[in-house]
Amino acid sequence: MFNHKLMLSGMLLAAAAGLATQSARATVYAQDNAGNYSSGWSTGSNGGTGFGAWNINFAYTGPSGAGGGGGQFIGTNAGIASPSTPAFDIYVYPGSGGDTGLNTDVTTATRSFSSALAAGQTFTTDLSLDNGNTSTTVANTNPSTADSNMGFALLDSSGKVLFSMICFGGGEYWASDGTNSGAYFEPDSGNILYNYHLDDTFAFNLLNSAGNYSLTAAGSIGGGSPTTFTGSINMATGGPTQVQYIDNNGGNGSDVQFSSMSIASTPVPEPAMLGLVAIGATALLMTKRSKRISKQA
Secondary structure (H helix, E strand, C coil): CCCHHHHHHHHHHHHHHHHHHHHCCCEEEEEEEHHHCCCCCCCCCCCCECEEEEEEEEEECCCCCCCCEEEEEEEECCCCCCCCCEEEEEEEECCCCCCCCCCCEEEEEEEEECCCCCCCEEEEEEEEEECCCCCHHHCCCCCCCCCCEEEEEEECCCCCEEEEEEEECCCCEEECCCCCCCCEECHHHCCCCCCCCCCEEEEEEECCCCCEEEEEEECCHHHHCCEEEEEECCCCCCCCCEEEEEEECCCCCEEEEECEEEEEECCCCCHHHHHHHHHHHHHHHHHHHHHHHHHHC
16 A cells, blocks of 8 residues: 655655755855966956956066066966866066076966955865976976975955965975965975976865864875865954965976866755754654554554
């Protein structure tokens, strides 16, 4: 005989589970990728959704007449498995005076968020570094000079660095804090294994309004296994509202490449949804128990 109670409880369980799953899906607030820039990439360009226009800048502060150069273009990301993937690329090269100190030749690519990164949201980007001043025998394994740094940073509305994921020259390490000191992750110690040329993904998750975050690095880092670090940033000025990609004295022919960026959140299922799942499961168990007792009678 057809059991309407069993059917009803099963439908309730399935519907509740579906609603709970739906409520846990990521909400994408902003996204962009280099494939949106087939006509070129320059200051004022604004592809994708949820981000402000790009501001791309090259600055030279070395001796007069010995200046280097830098800029940007849309190329291909040689660090990923499918190297034909379009990539944003910023670069620098030294002039006749060479790289004479930190901030001598600097190219930055900066863009704003439509609103400050909020608790529960994650900023995700990939990154591939190619340093131009290394020999062919150790290409893409060490930064060229002790005064170079390459990577990306999250800034507040005034341009202050709140968080940075930067490769510093001379030490073969990443640092991931706003002051560029203290939180060092050295490949040689096994904390982060990073091949500068390969493409990796960094996901910065702002956990709460107090500024606690988790950073998940995935790709060639850690031998291919995702690696997660935790820390905190100063939220007194409103939190991250911009991202900036940086090639600071990276050396002749150096490149900072990245293919995409996004801001998203993954809400946990609401208690009401979880309650429906529990009710459905309970109803199903009670129906099965009632059926088993009636058979025994």
